[in-house]
Amino acid sequence: MGCDGGTIPKRHELVKGPKKVEKVDKDAELVAQWNYCTLSQEILRRPIVACELGRLYNKDAVIEFLLDKSAEKAVGKAASHIKSIKNVTELKLSDNPAWEGDKESTKGDKHDDLQRARFICPVVGLEMNGRHRFCFLRCCGCVFSERALKEIKAEVCHTCGTAFQExxxxxxxxxKEDVETLRGRMEERRLRAKVGKKTKKPKAAECVSKPGASEESTKTSKVKTGKPEDSSLDSREKKTNSAPRSAVSGSSSGKAGKPPCGAPKRSIADSDESETYKSIFTTHSSAKRSKEESAHWVTHTSYCF
Incomplete structure (x- = not known):
């Protein structure tokens, strides 16, 4: 059980004191924040996006997270506020010419210096390694150092020229303080968007429910604003259209032999029509023949006589 054979234990070996708090290495923390995706813990590779709280992600990891609708999906603090792809912004980063990457470490005989940043500020030239504060514009996605925005004050982006606000x-x-302020701005922005959608919906419903009223109003406005010359032209056209119709109806009634109501009847024999037309009717002289003159209705052979 120990303490035998003449050993003399010390106090720190017998009495257990409080555990020491493990301190996180600052350099390792900076490397994890600026070189790895917050969601998938993989190395950042383009396209790189950032959320409204200022965290860096791979765009592929965000899309996979949004498409995964299974119940087993683990939603942590890193992505709980991302509801759609519109909540992230694709970043426009400037490459660092001094960064060589892992070209010379293919054989494994070289140590990668992760303190050298892959990207720099396009205005001042500071490396984006976590030792300097960097920010991006949500409207265009351009990334700058905070020193550049303070030294060169402008209301327009230094790279693309788009206007921006604070x-x-x-x-x-x-x-943590920066994250809290950004979270408050994010919530206010989303509330404004919801209120804007609610105000637009009733207006759209009113426009859909009253399409007939709008058409009637346009018709009445056209009638009111119409010229007297137009109305006179319309009346003339109606008269000209009604005249040929009446003439056609009169001619058709005469050909059919049906006199209009109230007119005296007249025989076709007294009419001025041709003889071939009169021969169709029974009142013609050709129809008044005797039985001898008329042919037999069965046959014309001599056997029947």
Missing amino acids: DDIIVLNGT
Whole structure:
């Protein structure tokens, strides 16, 4: 059980004191924040996106997270506020010419210096390794150092020239205070969007429910604003259209032999029609023949006589 054979134990070996708090290495923490995806813990590779709280992600990891609708999906603090792809912004990063990557370490005989950043500030030239504060513009996605925005004050982006406001500036991998302020702005922005959608819906419903009223109003406005010359032209056209119709109806009634109501009847024999037309009717002289003159209705052979 110990303490035998003449050993003399010390106090720290017998009495257990409180455990020491493990301190996180600052360099390792910076490397994890600026070189690895917050969601998948993989190395950042383009396209790189950032959320409204200033965290860095691979775009592929965010899309897979949004498409995964299974119940077993683990939703942590890193992505609980991402509801759609519109909640992230694709970043426009400037490459660092001094960064060689892992080209010379293919054989494994070289140590990768992760403190050298892959990207830099396009205005000042500071490396984006976590030792300097960086931010991006939510409207265009351009990334700058905070020093560049303070030294060169402008209301337009230094790279693309788009206008921005203070609410569009989001700090990348900021402190707890920065994250709290960004979270408050995010909630306010989403509330405004919801209120805007609710106000637009009733207006659209009113426009859909009253399409007939709008058409009637346009018709009445056209009638009111119409010229007297147009109305006179319309009346003339109606008269000209009614005249040929009446003439056609009169001619058709005469050909059919049906006189209009109230007119005296007349025989076809007294009419001025041709003889071939009169021969169709029984009142013609050709129809008044005797039985001898008329042919037999069965046959014309001599056997029947």
